[in-house]
């Protein structure tokens with residue numbers, strides 16, 4: 001029983017840490033830095049939903065996925081929830097120098 005509680009506490013701590021972790025792309029991401037969109041509130045919503053909400057959420061961000069696949073930053077007009085064809089975005093980014 002002791003082991004169960006110890007393990008549960010460790011798991012809860014790990015989950016909580018993961019939930020609060022910030023996207024590793026944030027340092028160079030214009031959406032995270034802000035000043036790109038007309039409404040600062042929109043950038044904050046993206047930060048809350050993706051950037052600052054742990055790997056489970058930032059790994060769903062289109063900008064994050066494009067960066068992971070290409071090693072390059074996505075164009076500024078690509079938002080975290082962009083509905084454009086992902087393969088097309090990746091192809092375009094790969095073609096840019």
Ligand code: SF4
Nearest residue numbers: 023026029051061064
């Ligand atoms: S989650 Fe997306 S928008 Fe946020 S910092 Fe990472 S790449 Fe940028």
